[in-house]
Amino acid sequence: MAMVSLSGAFRKRVLMVYLTAGDPYVDSWVIETLSEHGVDIFEFGIPTARPKYDGLTIKASYRRAIESGVTLEKSFQFIEGFRLRHKVVLTYFEYARSIGLERLMSYALNAGAEGVLLPDLLIDYSEDADVYVRLCKQYGFEPIFFITSSFPYKLISEVARLNPAFIYMGLMASTGTLLPITISRNISIIKSLINNTPLLTGFAISEPKQVLECIRAGADGVVIGSAIIRLISGGGEKQHIKEELRNYISSIKEALEAPV
Amino acid sequence: MAMVSLSGAFRKRVLMVYLTAGDPYVDSWVIETLSEHGVDIFEFGIPTARPKYDGLTIKASYRRAIESGVTLEKSFQFIEGFRLRHKVVLTYFEYARSIGLERLMSYALNAGAEGVLLPDLLIDYSEDADVYVRLCKQYGFEPIFFITSSFPYKLISEVARLNPAFIYMGLMASTGTLLPITISRNISIIKSLINNTPLLTGFAISEPKQVLECIRAGADGVVIGSAIIRLISGGGEKQHIKEELRNYISSIKEALEAPV
Amino acid sequence: MNILPSHWYNIVPDLPKPLPPPRDPEDDYIFSRIELLPKLFPSELLDQEFTAERYIQIPGEVLDAYRRIGRPTPLVRAVNLERLLNTPARIYFKREDLSPTGSHKINTALAQAYYAKKEGVQMLTTETSAGQWGSALACACAMFDIRCLVFMTRSSYIRKPYRRILMKLYGADVVPSPSDRTEIGRRLLMENQEHPGSLGIAISEAVETCMKDGSAKYAVGSVMNFVLLHQTVIGLETMRQLEEIGEIPDVMIGCVGGGSNFSGFIFPFIGNRLKDGDFKNTEFIAVESKASPKMTEGSYIYEHGDTAGYLPMLKMYTVGRSYVPPPIHAAGLRYHAAAPILSLLIKEGLVKAVAYTQEEVLEAARVFARVEGIVPAPETAHAVKQAIVEAEHCRRRNLKKTIILCFSGHGLLDLSVFEEYGTY
Amino acid sequence: MNILPSHWYNIVPDLPKPLPPPRDPEDDYIFSRIELLPKLFPSELLDQEFTAERYIQIPGEVLDAYRRIGRPTPLVRAVNLERLLNTPARIYFKREDLSPTGSHKINTALAQAYYAKKEGVQMLTTETSAGQWGSALACACAMFDIRCLVFMTRSSYIRKPYRRILMKLYGADVVPSPSDRTEIGRRLLMENQEHPGSLGIAISEAVETCMKDGSAKYAVGSVMNFVLLHQTVIGLETMRQLEEIGEIPDVMIGCVGGGSNFSGFIFPFIGNRLKDGDFKNTEFIAVESKASPKMTEGSYIYEHGDTAGYLPMLKMYTVGRSYVPPPIHAAGLRYHAAAPILSLLIKEGLVKAVAYTQEEVLEAARVFARVEGIVPAPETAHAVKQAIVEAEHCRRRNLKKTIILCFSGHGLLDLSVFEEYGTY
């Protein structure tokens, strides 16, 4: 179903949604609803017992997936099961290395993903960044890099020059956990370092006004994870949740597409 | 016998010797010997029980005089007994006030003295300085002022303007007590404040090289007290002491008259 | 030249590698330390903790306070020490001991009190053992007119009356920990009325206070990025002072407890090396106590910033937060880990670490006091020791090096240490 | 402008009246204290005591030492105190607390150690009770590499361990007095092994030491002209600092023990008034303790400079050298008399004297510490109290006076006082 390359999605502002592959709450109707209402990229997390940068919501989601028997293979089957505009796979390099990076890449390819995001790659395994870039090329993926506001300016410029599909900037210390950080300042500093490389911003974004703040500061899109997971795991009628999802996504899209 | 006024003595460098009136050691032959060998001015101390600025030697001399029964009247009789080039009377204002300053002045006049020196006048009784100056005029004395290196510059200049016979500068903290004070510096500072007023320097001068130092620094003469008293009270044959006195005074006079 | 800088310097954007973010323990699915942070710290401080900005403006009120406590502090040449050691090296020391409470701690205490006050926080709370940090905070809170509650380990409360009195004099509420102010305190007191306390317990009490009282926040004396940031005022001043006298440092030395004074001292220099290639030949030496040898013998791993485990995990050189150092008196160096940024620089080989025993450093302090007149704090004595070692090396090799040392504090309130060790 | 002066200022030539010379007791025909002086003091100091010179060059080595201990010291505006008192007055304080031993005493200690060293003196000896003077001298002796023997009253030796350790750290030989080092000490110890000692006894021991050991000299912390002379470095710096900021003092305040800090602070100003008519409207206020009210209640008479009576008599305001003040903690203000020069200025109406109780001044110290961050020494607290009184007066009358106070020392080693008085 991917008509354009992953980076091609950035001809307009992008909404990426994070979901854990195999979380029992992630029913197919959830994904369909999200897709129908305009989610541009789906980021599927491969469950792991060591979710380094995740807050309580995503950690719980990982645990639900693992406790319901999701294995590596099953999670890729899960991902494969959906035909979506854009899919990317997220997992920690620490885990990827333990199962084999090539294996992960080939699984991702087979599952129809267009990219693999390894948030701890540049932080804890920077010496392996080359391998990642090489394998991306080999598997036909555009690389994707995860950075934070605590990254060296030089490194940020460097990875931008590697022509990634996008750079994913974690705004907070962990997913879903809002801290009183002036994100607009951090985004515009990062943006100034990466020229036209698409910039997705995420971590603890849940409200349209945050989306606006990101966009105004120079982000090319946002990532929402915990907010959606909280919504779908909060209990309630399927119809009701669907309705909520739709309203929610619309409000986010509206903010996203606002003129700046 | 005074052919010239007291201040007139300062046409050459002056040696003044201090002796306590009535000290049993101050025999007439002592005074004669000193006079013969060139002492210009005799300064006679009136014994008191409170010798404020005196060291052990002169204090002992005072005590000897008192213990041998010398009274105020007797000490003036003693002074009167010698016909000398120049005689001045020394006593503390504290004492003079108790016996009456006028009485002291008339005693001094009667005893043939040409001046009265009150070392504590400007220090402890500066408010009475006017009275002193007035009485001096009345009794035909040229005033004499005692100062130290710790006197205000202004006051020194002021008293110099009162045309005293001379200014007596105490070089040390008390008579006969040598302290490591740079007298040449102090003398030249004082001298620079008093223009041509004659300056006698004393306290703990015993050696010719000190005399030289004083003269070179601008003093017009020196006062020797304790050194002479030590010499005459040290025991020994009269002849021997006479010899010693002569030699001593000669050495001092030699230093005093050295070209500077 | 204006020696006092207008901005603090954030080295994070110039590090050779990304600074690993704080993390929650992976196996705790219920309690997030990261979520707790906004309850503990004023917003602007957390913002500084994660800022991408290189230079952060020092608020005018903080600059004023810096001036009033004696900033800029002098950079002084230790001529007599050089002479004693007969060394061709030149030794300078940056006098952070001149602050009212006797150490560099005030540099961050003032900033923390300012931001707290600005955000309407009513009270700052913290833990202290030896009392350097507690008294700096008490002083800062007094100056910004904000309440201060210090949990002081009961053993220090009893054994270090001077620091306690000093804090009280500044108007701080100083309580021996465990105390009856908190649940955990009351629980421990029930078990033992004379409980000697520990830093871990004191932190727990401070944190509990913030969790219960929304108007209270927690103040921290080292380790966190924003603390190191505030301390860069030391290094920025030093750099200007060196420029003025035309010196380029060959060796820069500081002692490390959590790493704040040393980091604040060297970051501007290391930063210039990393961004512009300056100070290429400068050696940066961190000195720790053999009693808590995290940098020389510890591991570079994720570990809680506090002994109690209430704070997020940080990637640091650590001997483990439950490590109990032998009783040494340089209380400020007993800390189990080195600040994340500093740890990264050590890992990357930009900073060298050395360790000394208490005896060695107290002897160095004695020597310094005799020739220079100033008694170093036992912590500072570690840096002094290393400066002496360097200077002696210079003597043997006839090297004219310029050695700069961060003189983090004076030892006037720690004098008993010298007696206990018989150092005189 | 160079703030540190090149010369000390001797006010004696500018006094309104002659300074009465030291005297021996009239009824002692055997022992002359004046004759003893050269045995006790280095020659150059005695020369300074009696010099007619107005400006005395500070030797280069002493200037260097001054720089190394932190001179010039800052003159700081107490903005927070002004704000607290809501006064239109401007209050400045001259920070003599910043020296390594925490007070102005080092200004003369360095000079005395320098001259002693220069004359080949092997050892300086002195007495101390609270220890401010002893530690300043110990520090100075260490810096000039000369031995130092301090007789410390046994009661303080036991009750003030910090000061004792500090002195020892500087390499001083500190012995509890009465000691077995002297005959008088041995005699008293025979009577009572635990003899608490007194300043008088300690002085006797120090003096005995000099009389027996020709290579030892005695050092003195206040009262003598040369001590006041050395302290004028305070006032000379202050004058230049005030010039720089364009301020003319309306009120200058200092505390008086023997009078050295206050005199050193004001003499240059009073001197200018006396010689040139400047500072005509400046008030000079000396603050003493009600516990030893020599200036406000004493007599202006000849009295020994020391309690033991080994030193010559000086004309001073005194409560009598055998007066035993009630135990107050501003030990430095227990002295029975005010220096001769200062006494003369009080007598002549140029300096006004006031007295406060310990409670009043400690409360003032507390207030100051809270707002300005710096804990005044209990002695200094007297000056602080008066500054507050003046500032409050200015508030009531809406007077924009410039108040300058000599902040003679910090109280970090006297903190127990505040607890004893319950001041917080």
Ligand SMILES: Cc1ncc(COP(=O)(O)O)c(C=O)c1O
């Ligand atoms: C004087 C002094 N120096 C150094 C330290 C060590 O702390 P840090 O490494 O954070 O500077 C302390 C801590 O209490 C201290 O008081």
Ligand SMILES: Cc1ncc(COP(=O)(O)O)c(C=O)c1O
């Ligand atoms: C801090 C401090 N201030 C003042 C004084 C009083 O002494 P003085 O009047 O000589 O300055 C002392 C004496 O010990 C002192 O330690």
